[in-house]
Amino acid sequence: MAPAQNPVLPFDDALKSCGLFPLTAEGVSILQVNLGRRCNQSCEHCHVDAGPGRREMMSDGVMEKVLSLLARENFSALDLTGGAPELHPRFRELVSRAVSMGRSVFDRCNLTVLFEPGMEDLPAFFVRHRVAVYASLPYYRREETDAVRGRGTFDKSVRALELLNAHGYGMEGTGLELHLVHNPAGAFFPAPQAALEAQFKVELEKKHRVFFNRLFTITNMPIARFDSFLQKSGNREAYLTRLAGAFNPAAAKGVMCRNMISVSWDGHLYDCDFNQMAGLKVNHGAPDRLDDWSRKLLERREIMTAIHCYGCTAGSGSSCGGETAP
Template structure:
């Protein structure tokens, strides 16, 4: 299968694309004529779709915290460029506590009642030394917690207790799995990944996940292996559930089908294959105004490993600061956050193509 294969990080190889500015320049260099206005301008296409003021916030529902770029894997499609060599970018206790203080500020605010979820991502978030502390503190605040897990980390001796530990706290586990077949998964994430992932899913099932229990939700997250868009989420979910049960006797609760974002290591692969122009045309050709309302940048704050804040995890990786008068979560102010306009660039077409794509799956 001609999909992205495991690699080393852009950061570790010191390639030009390791710079977020170089990634934006690569996207801006593509000659685009599709989309509602035919300009290749995401902002103009937003305006043409009825969003005259640009992307404005919805009530804040989710705090997503990227607690580090350290990961035990180096997948070719990773938009974070995470890997074993990203040891420096790991959230410290002071930044963790600043996140918790911001959550307290939101919950105490008259307009903070919509906040219901803390979404922990990475890298492999479990590798952060403060992961369990942060989970416990968020659960104590009555919030739903999501652990974005790469599955293979659960087979590392030090973390084998996590399926049961997370289940006891009602943490949702959202797991990356490119395909329910071995070939598709190993093509994107490296040889041997699929077998390890199935073993990890079995361990989660044994802990009570994937059995329909609302307190032990097991979500699988898939990205296409190649340069095409995500298929129908509902159809894929039914297909995946049947296949994984039939071949491996493992089960899960729901599936999120996400488009690959044209940035970081996936962007590098598109450029190497000479497919960037075609992929961008595909995204613009599938631009769907109905997907805009549910974009995660509207109801989510994204916090980086160093405490800096962004509109979404994708803007975070491109170092696109949010348009607010403060830059760190320690200074978070809900009123200013809700008054901002979300910053956009061409990578945003990835979230508005087809049925839409966000950390919560399809948006339309």
């Protein structure tokens, strides 16, 4: 059978319509490192297809290359993701060494990992290294969160937030950053970020006495497990059409790939974690392996785009740091 034709306007045509083609980087300020696909959860919307059974983890050899890059190149932040990055056996070493080199570290934490065996010291470790915690929490209610992440996840996540608050995270005057990351429970766009942040703050404080600094919204990307969900539920075409229909040039201007580089567990370079999962390595003449790193070529590289990029440019935009349109 011939593959189904995609009726959605190619993403590059949308960029051309607003003079942004080709989309190019404007620097490499953030180094995002994906430590592997292992996770203690298997969420339905996971763009990484992560789970407890995944074995792909960064090897010692690749880890050394990351550390050597951090030592010789200046980045405003090291952004650690996975899977659950904390499950990598050298997670703490990577964080400590990066901090001793003067780098800020962000940890993309699913909260429940704090209760995995051997993770008891993590909150205190985060405090010692002033790690900024970006914690994913699908919603402020049990029902919606558990529907995406599995039964009992919400209660465990709230306990993790209590623990982090008890260590000073998200509390006024400590400077210990605890941000929440929300993505919708289905094939629809997130609500406006500022309004949702206010709602999360009121509800989580009122019902659970837990606190956080900022909330960032992320649009579900039509790749990996969420893409399979769209296909199975017959929603893929409608979702892509909606994303494409909401294309916003201001959001496209601010997409995160213009300012970062993403390293995979096996040492390849990508424009972002989503391209990593879609198997789209850096290209257009820029090196796609850590071994061949060249800031000169990477910081002005042309970005590899595909239909899933509409997920970053719809409405107010979406990125690991939330909305991108001013």
